[in-house]
Amino acid sequence: MDWMESTNMAVKTLTSNKLRTGLTMLGMIIGNASVIAMIGIGQGAQRLASEQFESLGPNVLFVTPGSQGARQRTTFLPRNLVWDDAKAIANEVPSVSGVAPQRQSQIAMTYGGKNRTTLVMGTTPSYLTVRDFDVAKGRFINDVDLERNTRVAILGADVATQFFEDKDPIGERIRIRNTSFEVVGVLQAKGSFLGSNQDDVVYVPLTTTATLLTGRTSPFGLDLTFISISAIDEANIPAAEFQITNLLRRRHKITNEDDFTVQSQKDILRIVGTITGGLTALLAAIAAVSLLVGGIGIMNIMLVSVSERTQEIGLRKAIGASEQDILTQFIIEAVMLSAAGGILGTGVGIAGILLVAAFSPLQAVVSPVAITLAVTVSGTIGLVFGVVPARQAARLDPIVALRSA
Amino acid sequence: MSTIVKLESITKVYGIGDIIVNALAGIELSVDAGEYCAIMGTSGSGKSTMMNIIGCLDRPTQGRYYLDGIEVDTLPDNDLARIRNQKLGFVFQQFHLLSQLTALENVMLPMIYAGVPPQERRDRAREALIRVGLEQRLENKPTQLSGGQQQRVAIARAIVNRPVLLLADEPTGALDSTTTDEILDIFGELNASGMTVVMVTHEAEVARRTRRVIWFKDGRVLEANMAPQDVGLVAAG
Ligand SMILES: Nc1ncnc2c1ncn2[C@@H]1O[C@H](COP(=O)(O)OP(=O)(O)OP(=O)(O)O)[C@@H](O)[C@H]1O
Ligand SMILES: [Mg+2]
Numbered sequence: 029m030d031w032m033e034s035t036n037m038a039v040k041t042l043t044s045n046k047l048r049t050g051l052t053m054l055g056m057i058i059g060n061a062s063v064i065a066m067i068g069i070g071q072g073a074q075r076l077a078s079e080q081f082e083s084l085g086p087n088v089l090f091v092t093p094g095s096q097g098a099r100q101r102t103t104f105l106p107r108n109l110v111w112d113d114a115k116a117i118a119n120e121v122p123s124v125s126g127v128a129p130q131r132q133s134q135i136a137m138t139y140g141g142k143n144r145t146t147l148v149m150g151t152t153p154s155y156l157t158v159r160d161f162d163v164a165k166g167r168f169i170n171d172v173d174l175e176r177n178t179r180v181a182i183l184g185a186d187v188a189t190q191f192f193e194d195k196d197p198i199g200e201r202i203r204i205r206n207t208s209f210e211v212v213g214v215l216q217a218k219g220s221f222l223g224s225n226q227d228d229v230v231y232v233p234l235t236t237t238a239t240l241l242t243g244r245t246s247p248f249g250l251d252l253t254f255i256s257i258s259a260i261d262e263a264n265i266p267a268a269e270f271q272i273t274n275l276l277r278r279r280h281k282i283t284n285e286d287d288f289t290v291q292s293q294k295d296i297l298r299i300v301g302t303i304t305g306g307l308t309a310l311l312a313a314i315a316a317v318s319l320l321v322g323g324i325g326i327m328n329i330m331l332v333s334v335s336e337r338t339q340e341i342g343l344r345k346a347i348g349a350s351e352q353d354i355l356t357q358f359i360i361e362a363v364m365l366s367a368a369g370g371i372l373g374t375g376v377g378i379a380g381i382l383l384v385a386a387f388s389p390l391q392a393v394v395s396p397v398a399i400t401l402a403v404t405v406s407g408t409i410g411l412v413f414g415v416v417p418a419r420q421a422a423r424l425d426p427i428v429a430l431r432s433a
Numbered sequence: 434m435s436t437i438v439k440l441e442s443i444t445k446v447y448g449i450g451d452i453i454v455n456a457l458a459g460i461e462l463s464v465d466a467g468e469y470c471a472i473m474g475t476s477g478s479g480k481s482t483m484m485n486i487i488g489c490l491d492r493p494t495q496g497r498y499y500l501d502g503i504e505v506d507t508l509p510d511n512d513l514a515r516i517r518n519q520k521l522g523f524v525f526q527q528f529h530l531l532s533q534l535t536a537l538e539n540v541m542l543p544m545i546y547a548g549v550p551p552q553e554r555r556d557r558a559r560e561a562l563i564r565v566g567l568e569q570r571l572e573n574k575p576t577q578l579s580g581g582q583q584q585r586v587a588i589a590r591a592i593v594n595r596p597v598l599l600l601a602d603e604p605t606g607a608l609d610s611t612t613t614d615e616i617l618d619i620f621g622e623l624n625a626s627g628m629t630v631v632m633v634t635h636e637a638e639v640a641r642r643t644r645r646v647i648w649f650k651d652g653r654v655l656e657a658n659m660a661p662q663d664v665g666l667v668a669a670g
Contacts, residue, residue: 033545044533343529346490347590348518348546350511426490430529 038360052329055322056369060402063315064377070308072392077300080221081293087262088293091255110249121271123264128155128256131237139191139202147229150237158258166198166213173233181209185217186227207240265292323409326365330417341421342429355422362414363407370406374399437598437629438464443496445482456482458652469624471640472633474649480633488600489513501597518546522591524601528583530575537571540589547594561589565619581612601632617642637664
């Protein structure tokens, strides 16, 4: 008997008991749908994270105080990064095109009757180009502001709408920790970054934060939360990383372990990639388990089916089916069940991905690799888990099988 | 006239734990082409056991079995499957039709295993069903057929591969007397057209319509050549 005939026979059996066929496929459908959806969502998260880091600005590097090792030893108090470090980087590192020292903290502020606590960021004029922001209205911090500790504030897009709605904020005064600041500019909206809203920020001159708001300087100078730096171009990122590290080591008189960390956007992307890649793998593993469970479900139902169809098997043998014929028939049934479940599950998975994409910023990806993998794997699972019941069927003694009433 | 079935010193021993059952205790029997035999005997005397061996569904413990001139007791399973498909036709008491298939499809089944091309399969199945008087019921499923009609489908299925021997184990055991008569008419016609038929039955009326009765007792052939009209006399035993 050839494969066509066996397939016809399997189709006939499977369509003659649609409810059972459907229920048997359910495990496979769920398994495949979760594989497709999980991998899609994982890859979507990966893409989202990458896009967000790319939105930080072109060729950006970050210097943060403390090193990986130092942070773990609490007795070690890292020397703070200070403004002079930032100035030195700007003046002495040739592969750098802009340096934006940043000092930030959450501070309460009021306008009219409204209160809110918002991230106040002290920085310098270069922040705009380094971090790729644009001014929507008015102006940003300038050198005069830095020199004179002026009390001016530039609002992130969301702060502006929260406080002023449709009113023009320029020239208005807001109180930040009981000090009055004049609003001189509003930035263009940039969206959120890894869940934190980049438009819910108030910018003030770096010098003003130190003197008026946080009031704290280290013995080494005006201390910073971190420094954002842009390299001249992508090719210069490794050079910039190297030169900045050397410069800071010299300035901080480091003999063994660094008390600062230099990371490029690429470094961070790589870390994020590892994390989200691991996440995707984890999701895929969970989904793969459900595929396996689906396969075991098929084996279960097939075993029940073999004992229910004992008489049919006996009859087929009596009229001339060989063991091989019976084996083929049952294996084809199992493979068709699981492959059909795989295809249906893929459809459900894609629908899930489209749904997630429609209702969240996560642009989940329909991955052709995942689909091919899921359908092949489920077909194989059907084959593997179909073998046991099929062998049991093929080995039935026709006399015993025919006698069972 | 050629010999279709030749059994030489056939024994069949079943062991259930410590108990040993000699289901067949040395059977000598031959059936020639064109014969119409009934096998009778008390319950447990070994009739079905012998039918299973003749039908190549089972192997004897000892002895030789020649079917249509071929010694089959030594053949591997795959060859026995082919012999069942090509040379033998079975009719069972419980019909054993596949419920998800129509009458026509049930009759086509043995030809699928024989590798007959689809169109020829359909034609021959229809032909066989016409022969048993079921041309009106080709597309019906077994549940839509009466017991007698189901047994006709089973007979059509048994003869569709043109076997040399038609075996029937109590084919009328599940039927009423009118239907039994109709089914026996079909067996009679098949035999008249040259088919060798061996049938197990408990009913004297059924046996009387055959042309030779073989009487079984305790795994042995008690009478190998009884005249059908004599059956009523010993039937009580
Ligand atoms: N698979 C088996 N295992 C053990 N003993 C068996 C088996 N099959 C049959 N027997 C025994 O072999 C003997 C013959 O059984 P068989 O079925 O051939 O009788 P039978 O003549 O067909 O009886 P009946 O008229 O009731 O159908 C019986 O004693 C039965 O119990
Ligand atoms: Mg019997």
